[in-house]
Amino acid sequence: MVSPEFRATISEKNLLRARIMIKDSFVVDPTFTQLDEMLSYVRTNLPNLFVPFDGESLENDVTKWNEAVMNEELVQLVTNFSEMRVSHLKKVVAKVLESEAAKIRRKRSEQTHQKFSSPQSTKTSVDKGTSLKTKESARHYALGTLASEAKKIHKVVTQVEIQRGWKSNNVDEMERAASAILKAVLDYKSNR
Numbered sequence: 001m002v003s004p005e006f007r008a009t010i011s012e013k014n015l016l017r018a019r020i021m022i023k024d025s026f027v028v029d030p031t032f033t034q035l036d037e038m039l040s041y042v043r044t045n046l047p048n049l050f051v052p053f054d055g056e057s058l059e060n061d062v063t064k065w066n067e068a069v070m071n072e073e074l075v076q077l078v079t080n081f082s083e084m085r086v087s088h089l090k091k092v093v094a095k096v097l098e099s100e101a102a103k104i105r106r107k108r109s110e111q112t113h114q115k116f117s118s119p120q121s122t123k124t125s126v127d128k129g130t131s132l133k134t135k136e137s138a139r140h141y142a143l144g145t146l147a148s149e150a151k152k153i154h155k156v157v158t159q160v161e162i163q164r165g166w167k168s169n170n171v172d173e174m175e176r177a178a179s180a181i182l183k184a185v186l187d188y189k190s191n192r
Contacts, residue, residue: 002041010046018042018049019081023074030097031104032090036169039086053084060088062095070096108172112179142188149177149184 009017022042025035042049056076059069070092077085094101156173160166 002037006038006041010042013046015046015049015081016078018046019078022081023077026074026089026093027097029104030093030101031108031172032094032168033172035090036167040169049081051080051082053082054080056080058085058088059092065092065095067096109175112175136191138191139188142184142191145184146181146188149180152177 006018006021009021022035022038025038026032029035059065059073070089073085073089073092077089153174156170156177160170
């Protein structure tokens, strides 16, 4: 979710601050979840943030990608905030900060698993002594969740087909939907 601070920056049309905030998100969240949300918001609310690519050379030799190259590319992004540089920088950061991104994904996955597997977080889990009507209500709720999450998956797949490729936020949305589906299935089965 885009931060209120970022929304304010965009509404003020503060181009430099917006570019710096987006640049920082590459390093803060190398999974690009935050970045993709910010870019999506910008494309809708401040499309003139992007400028044409200046044509200066980009380091394309993957074997040379390291923190120094990444930092230089980050600086260049602020001065030439182009779609080409954003795309290139994502590749560089994905390689240089690969282990950090993996840690963040693992942590998110664990948090999602804990959230959906803890009995306190499930509104539909029912004790053994509850009535048949309550169990029926829990099953009905679980089936509604399954239908809702299936629609979200369909929406993501459609979006992927339109953009002709997967983005990290698409994968994150699929993960959230899959976790919610798993929880709903378990809730349904525990309330038969």
